[in-house]
Amino acid sequence: MSTTGRRGGVGGWLLAGNGGLVLLFLYAPIILLVIFSFSGAKDPGVWGGFTLDWYRDLGGDRNVQKAIGVSVRVALVSTIVATVLGTMAALALERFEFRGKRIFDALLYLPIIIPDVTMAVMMLLFFTKSFDLIDAMFGTRIGKGFATVVVSHVAFNIAFVSVVVRARVAGMDSTLEQAAADLYSTRWQAFRHVTLPLIMPGVLGGSLLALTLSLDDVVVTQFVSGPGSTTLPVYVFGLIRRDVTPLINAVSVVMLVASLVLVVASLVAQRASEGRRRRELIITGEE
Amino acid sequence: MGLDDHDRDRERDVSVGEEAERHLAAAERRRGLLLALPAYAYMVVFFAVPLVIVFAYSFSTRSRTGDPTFSEVGFDAYRKLAEPLIRNVAVRSAILAGVTTVICLLLAYPFAYFVATRKPTARNLLLVAVMIPFWTNFLVRNYAWRVILSTGGPISGVTEAIGLGETDLLFSRTAVVIGLVYSFLPFMILPMYASIERIDWQLVEASRDLYCSGWRSFTKVVLPLSMPGVIAGSILVFVPSLGAYVTPAILGGNKEPLLGEYIVGQFLTARNWPVGASLSFVLMTVMLGATLVYFRSGGKNL
Numbered sequence: 001m002s003t004t005g006r007r008g009g010v011g012g013w014l015l016a017g018n019g020g021l022v023l024l025f026l027y028a029p030i031i032l033l034v035i036f037s038f039s040g041a042k043d044p045g046v047w048g049g050f051t052l053d054w055y056r057d058l059g060g061d062r063n064v065q066k067a068i069g070v071s072v073r074v075a076l077v078s079t080i081v082a083t084v085l086g087t088m089a090a091l092a093l094e095r096f097e098f099r100g101k102r103i104f105d106a107l108l109y110l111p112i113i114i115p116d117v118t119m120a121v122m123m124l125l126f127f128t129k130s131f132d133l134i135d136a137m138f139g140t141r142i143g144k145g146f147a148t149v150v151v152s153h154v155a156f157n158i159a160f161v162s163v164v165v166r167a168r169v170a171g172m173d174s175t176l177e178q179a180a181a182d183l184y185s186t187r188w189q190a191f192r193h194v195t196l197p198l199i200m201p202g203v204l205g206g207s208l209l210a211l212t213l214s215l216d217d218v219v220v221t222q223f224v225s226g227p228g229s230t231t232l233p234v235y236v237f238g239l240i241r242r243d244v245t246p247l248i249n250a251v252s253v254v255m256l257v258a259s260l261v262l263v264v265a266s267l268v269a270q271r272a273s274e275g276r277r278r279r280e281l282i283i284t285g286e287e
Numbered sequence: 288m289g290l291d292d293h294d295r296d297r298e299r300d301v302s303v304g305e306e307a308e309r310h311l312a313a314a315e316r317r318r319g320l321l322l323a324l325p326a327y328a329y330m331v332v333f334f335a336v337p338l339v340i341v342f343a344y345s346f347s348t349r350s351r352t353g354d355p356t357f358s359e360v361g362f363d364a365y366r367k368l369a370e371p372l373i374r375n376v377a378v379r380s381a382i383l384a385g386v387t388t389v390i391c392l393l394l395a396y397p398f399a400y401f402v403a404t405r406k407p408t409a410r411n412l413l414l415v416a417v418m419i420p421f422w423t424n425f426l427v428r429n430y431a432w433r434v435i436l437s438t439g440g441p442i443s444g445v446t447e448a449i450g451l452g453e454t455d456l457l458f459s460r461t462a463v464v465i466g467l468v469y470s471f472l473p474f475m476i477l478p479m480y481a482s483i484e485r486i487d488w489q490l491v492e493a494s495r496d497l498y499c500s501g502w503r504s505f506t507k508v509v510l511p512l513s514m515p516g517v518i519a520g521s522i523l524v525f526v527p528s529l530g531a532y533v534t535p536a537i538l539g540g541n542k543e544p545l546l547g548e549y550i551v552g553q554f555l556t557a558r559n560w561p562v563g564a565s566l567s568f569v570l571m572t573v574m575l576g577a578t579l580v581y582f583r584s585g586g587k588n589l
Contacts, residue, residue: 011501015401019413022398022472026420029431029469032441036434044433045440089326096319104323107330110338113578115530117547118341118567121554125344125564126337155333158326216425219532219547223554233426240430240537249434252427263422267415 030256037249044246054250064251067235074146074221074231075214078153083207085154086161087199093162094169111159120223123152127224144226152224153214160213161206168202201269208266212259345565355560364561368569373549373562380546383460384528387467391475391524392517394468399479399516400509403486414480421473429537432466433457436538458540466534471527475520482516483509522581526574546570 037055041048058064092098093105111119131142176198180190196203218233225234232255239248348363350356367373402413420428435441436457446454456462486509494504532547539545544552546566553563 015397015404018394018397019401022394022476023416025394025469026417026472029428029435030420030423033427033431033434043437043439045435045437085326085329088322092319092323092326096315096322098316098319098323100320100327101323104327104330107335108326111334113574115527115547115567115570115574117530117532117550118571121550121563121567122334122337122341124554125340125560126333129340151333154329158329162326212422218426219551233424236430237426237533237536240433244433244437248430252424252430255424255427259422259424259427260419263419266422267418 033249034253034256037246037253039246039249042246044244044249054246057247058250058254061247063235064232067230067232068254070146070149070229071215071232074149074153074229075211078150078157078214079207079210081150082154082157082161082210083203086158086206086210087165087203089158090162090165090169090202091195091199094166095174108159108162111156112163116217116219119152119156120220123148123155123220124223144224144229146229148224148226149221149229149231152220153217156217156220157210157213160209161203164206164209165199165202168199168205172198201272204269205266208262208269212262212266215255215258215262341564342568344560345568347561347564349559349561353558364565365569367562368566373566376544376546376549379543380529383464383467383545384525384531387464387471387528388475388521388525390464390468391472392521395472395475395479395520396513396517399476399483402476402480403483414477417473417476425470426533426537428470429466429534432462432469433537436462436465457538458542460539460543462538463535463545466538467528467531470531470534471524474523474527478519478523479513479516482513482519486512519581522577526577529573530570 036044036047038050038052039047040051040053089104089108093101093108127144127148131144135141177190177194180194181187185193216233217231218237221231222234222237225231230238232251236248236251236255239245239251343357344355345364346360346362347355347357348359348361350358368377402410402417405413437443438453438455438457442456443453446452456465490512491504491508494508495501499507530547531545532551535545535548539548550563550567550570553559553566557563
């Protein structure tokens with residue numbers, strides 16, 4: 001880097017000013033929301049003295065608690081399933097040749113590109129039509145619920161997990177696995193003791209991304225959830241559309257804190273993986 | 288043993304070796320397929336099949352009861368997309384997505400340039416600062432603007448204080464654009480940063496040595512070299528803005544639906560599956576096309 005980019009003068013000041021404004025624009029809304037969640041006024045955007053009332057209301061709100069429970073369960077189950085399937089897919093795509101590989105590859109990119117709304121419509125039509133069919137055949141009455149939400153979340157999360165894990169597998173040195181094979185380890189041993197530890201940061205990063213996406217999703221979930229399987233974002237979205245109350249401020253701050261914890265976790269995971277990568281390079285003599 | 292025999296033996300060894308290798312390769316392929324199978328089967332059943340169903344419904348027609356029917360199959364639903372009502376929705380969405388993209392460009396370019404020209408420590412800190420809002424809950428970020436723009440809220444308070452009077456931005460196109468810019472700005476900053484950061488600054492110095500003004504060396508050297516990032520960022524902002532559903536629903540009110548809301552409405556309220564299906568299919572095709580352009584522009588390296 002030369003001094004060209006770091007010139008002083010008016011240009012430099014303008015750049016720094018714009019930088020400050022962009023950061024203000026990114027953070028002010030979040031900070032204001034947190035502040036207003038402690039405001040005693042009835043309007044959610046007006047300051048009316050400090051209070052913890054809304055958080056107390058939140059603690060006693062059965063609907064919110066139920067929605068939080070559903071959200072957490074959906075996120076955990078869909079993340080675990082998507083992480084296992086996505087990691088297997090990533091290893092298959094990076095390390096093996098097989099029939100139909102290109103179709104599989106394309107199929108795994110689609111959920112990332114596709115608009116939320118299209119995905120939501122797809123899942124709705126799929127469940128409605130297949131349940132109609134099953135009901136007609138077996139005389140049952142299946143409806144949308146927890147399972148349909150989990151199935152849909154897994155469908156988009158597999159793709160995200162496999163992209164993150166693939167990046168990790170592609171950057172990995174395959175000679176270590178070969179060395180394990182040369183030392184008479186079985187395939188399972190080589191996977192368990194060599195491959196898995198090496199790709200672990202990718203698996204962790206992918207699963208955190210899946211967890212975040214699952215906890216974030218409104219559109220797809222709204223289409224495929226049934227009575228009793230409303231997640232927190234869908235419940236809050238419904239509240240916002242009806243009427244805005246300070247209670248929503250407090251729920252939002254809870255969601256905000258949850259997602260911030262996940263960001264910090266993923267940043268830490270990323271750092272850990274960078275450190276590990278550096279150590280690998282030293283071991284293999286590339287650095 | 289004659290020389291011929293020896294040769295023949297070796298030939299046989301070679302062919303045995305080849306066959307063993309072929310077997311091994313076939314076993315590897317089987318192993319690969321087995322490893323991919325669970326995810327593959329899942330994606331076929333729960334993604335490809337639903338996609339095909341939507342595609343099929345886009346060719347169905349609406350019966351008198353409102354239910355979609357396959358007794359008449361054709362391009363009816365697609366023809367309806369060209370009618371003024373839907374065309375207006377599409378044009379409005381495209382304009383709002385376009386305005387969003389331009390505002391993001393204007394804010395993000397100087398910011399990305401600023402970040403790319405800092406020392407490594409400051410650079411990483413600024414990048415993390417951009418990433419954090421990007422990871423925080425999407426719904427909450429949009430709701431925050433609902434609070435800020437509300438009547439009697441902070442923005443209105445500021446404009447009143449400086450003598451501009453109360454502002455009522457909520458439930459307007461402006462509010463939707465603000466929400467979209469806020470939601471997708473990091474998508475513009477990150478690829479732009481990546482391409483500016485890669486620029487060889489010796490080229491800029493060379494242009495200065497050749498008596499280019501600062502502005503001229505920017506427009507003739509830096510800007511062209513950062514074009515891949517500009518294109519990638521624009522696509523990453525325009526595409527999700529076009530199909531946005533949550534932001535307009537929270538900040539736009541219900542006066543003028545945009546594409547995302549319109550499609551949702553066709554399924555949840557209007558019960559016109561064929562039109563909803565065809566419109567969501569067209570939207571997906573637009574996004575796929577844009578993604579191909581994105582990969583061509585070098586987006587894969589970001």
